[in-house]
């Protein structure tokens with residue numbers, strides 16, 4: 001009864017500690033305001049270690065602490081009984097354990113170091129594993145026949161991490177073997193001494209048998225004590241990775257002068273903004289100046305890699321400008337709490353997210369406070385031209401947009417989840433961005449790139465109507481859908497090279513006009 005009760009309590013303690021650690025780590029990750037840490041491989045390695053440590057290290061440390069108390073008590077008991085017979089032998093045994101202790105502690109540090117070393121390998125291994133077994137990559141993998149290539153890469157990484165661990169295991173076995181041999185020699189010497197004592201009459205036969213038992217007992221108890229202490233040491237070292245993540249400093253400096261954000265009334269000004277992703281990297285934005293007046297739509301066009309999406313990231317404050325600043329009605333956005341700023345922005349990103357959730361949740365998540373606001377969700381879906389598609393799904397808005405999960409209620413129903421087409425998904429993402437009806441600033445980064453011409457024309461006219469009187473930034477390569485913008489800016493290699501209305505830019509015969517006519521020719525022929 002008692003062992004079962006003890007095991008239950010231990011497991012319950014493990015569950016509670018792991019749950020808290022699990023919660024804390026993801027709460028910390030959610031607190032990161034910018035994308036910088038998510039783009040830093042060193043941080044991602046630490047996060048992976050912290051995730052593992054958060055799961056195992058707390059319970060290991062608890063086990064080790066409990067074990068430490070138990071083995072200390074056993075060791076003390078044996079030491080007392082042996083010291084009655086031979087205090088010198090006790091001292092010799094304890095001294096002989098010192099090298100073991102030093103070696104064990106050094107090995108536990110090395111083991112923690114190896115975990116750090118293999119973290120990038122493990123992360124890559126997970127990437128390959130996920131790519132091979134993920135429904136979203138299955139098409140390409142099959143078409144290009146890359147399954148074995150990825151599996152090979154995965155196994156290579158696994159072999160590299162295995163070989164690091166094997167090297168450590170061998171070192172440990174070598175040291176452990178040598179120390180055990182030294183212990184056996186010491187125990188042998190004690191036996192010889194005891195036999196000699198019995199012969200000379202200083203020890204009785206009873207003393208000899210007790211001495212043999214006590215030497216073995218002390219050696220076992222002390223080595224267990226050392227091993228448990230080393231395990232605790234290792235758990236603490238690993239736990240350090242966890243602590244370094246949960247204690248991470250905020251990823252943006254607190255505002256110099258925090259200002260409350262007010263409804264946009266004048267406009268958003270990007271003033272001499274320079275940006276590069278790292279100190280060594282090339283400049284992506286090189287002194288961008290752009291004003292987005294309140295109530296107007298500014299279109300932004302430019303070649304691939306010109307820096308359009310980067311500018312969007314700065315507007316949402318996923319990164320801060322390296323030089324220059326962005327002003328919201330004259331207030332530097334670095335002086336506005338990021339969450340407040342983002343509450344006023346609605347956005348549709350080029351690389352939007354596919355959530356394995358229902359259609360309603362996939363849209364409602366655009367304004368999580370209104371995730372249950374069905375009329376608003378339907379309105380957003382209608383504007384994005386996806387209402388009819390959703391209405392035709394087996395469970396309408398409640399249909400899961402994934403074949404990865406079962407909805408408990410429909411476990412037996414093959415219609416439980418559906419897969420949408422690329423363009424339908426894009427309209428879902430657009431609806432998500434339109435959930436924030438009263439937001440001040442709408443950013444649309446390639447919102448119609450995957451739509452068929454009919455859907456595009458419908459969505460463009462819906463969006464034009466929706467944008468009227470609202471402040472928005474529209475980025476697209478489809479110049480036909482940008483011509484109704486109040487003004488259009490051309491971004492060339494990180495700088496605004498042209499700005500004006502569609503008519504002005506066509507008349508000036510610059511890059512925009514070239515791009516526009518090139519596209520138009522593609523449709524009507526030359």
Ligand SMILES: Nc1ncnc2c1ncn2[C@@H]1O[C@H](COP(=O)(O)OP(=O)(O)OP(=O)(O)O)[C@@H](O)[C@H]1O
Nearest residue numbers: 039277284302303304305306307308309310311350
């Ligand atoms: N996270 C990143 N780290 C480093 N460089 C990046 C990162 N994201 C983008 N870049 C680089 O910044 C430059 C601008 O990229 P950006 O995505 O802003 O271009 P874009 O104008 O939106 O292009 P597209 O029309 O292809 O979407 C590119 O050279 C790209 O390689």
